[in-house]
Amino acid sequence: MHLAVVALTKSGAAVAAQIAEKMTADCYTRWGGRGANSTGRPVSGKFSTLVGGLFEKYEGIIFIMACGIVVRSIAPFLKNKKTDPAILVIDEKGKHVISLLAGHYGGANQLARQIAPLIGGEAVITTATDLNQVIAFDLFAKENECVVENERELKTISAALVNGETVALYTSYRMRGELPRQIRQGGIPGHPAELAVVLDNDLENKPTTARQILFIRPRNLILGFGCKKGAAKTAIEAAVTDFLQKNKRSFLSLKKVVSIDLKANEAGIVAYCRERGLVFQTLSVAELSTIESQLPSSAFVKQTVGVGNVAEACALLGGNRTRLICGKTVYPGITLALAEEDREFQF
DSSP states (O other), X not given: OOEEEEEOSHHHHHHHXXXXXXHTOEEEESOOSTTTTTTOOBOXXXXXXXXXXXXXXOSEEEEESOHHXXXXXXXXXXXXTTTSXXXXXXXXXXXXXXXXXXXXXXXXXXXXXXXXXXXXXXXXXXXXXXXXTOOOHHHHHHHTTEEESOHXXXXXXXXXXXXXXXXXXXXXXXXXXXXXXXXXESXXXXXXXXXXEEEOSBTTOOOTTOSEEEEEEESOEEEEEEEOTTOOHHHHHHHHHHHHHHTTBOGGGEEEEEEEGGGTTOHHHHHHHHHHTOEEEEEXXXXXXXXXXXXOOOHHHHHHHSSSOSHHHHHHHTSSSEEEEEEEEEETTEEEEEEEEOOEEEO
């Protein structure tokens, strides 16, 4: 995590120097001394201007000062909990290491627990799931490379767990570790669930009895892609959307798009992946040929690009422990296939 530590007083600068040295953080302070001014980043000018710049640059910001100063300073720059940096506040004696913002998504809680023993302080954590020792599904999603689909239900499920209610987990994936407290396996006959969490890329996995459902989408789908030269981004977007909808798979579960290296600079797919925040990977003919004998082969495609199957081979080779779940599907000028990585999730 790229960290900044900021101090305004002499005592605070001493604490900042300890953290900067032990955590390899950039130190911003009005006070010099060994370590405290080693990065050459003095605090000067308008403090809010400094804070705004830190928000753009760092994943975590540690303030050695009063909470009130920090709250007023960061307020104009807050966007959402998925993108805001982790914010810690530490008193100038280093006694209390407070996780102020982005405790789960940003990792502030973990950072507070990491820093506190380094300076002889105590981590101060206020998130209810941590205090009540129940699972925080936003943190679970982050640690397991998943995406929370419906943030509103995340609050509902978390509140239910904090208040002692039981939640059913519906998933077809292997889970490592014991079921957390107040979590039970879903889908057991005779035990309908009112509160549920669904961990799946399958849009049809919806418990019918639940009144509140939190959907967590694992990023484990690999989209194999082939196209004619010059395929438009709009056509690609329409094809992918239709393909996923017809196969009942969540777009949020797409991990990457994979094609043959001849398409590395194909403008339409490059633009689509960039706008959608998807990894675009290409494979060579030699790589695709390793499983060519296992897949249907087109003589025309082989003559054109050097291998008889592009979309399915790309989908299978683009991930780890993959299986083909949606075979080659042809749209005008575009060919798609979908593979799923065999994933295991950790509580």
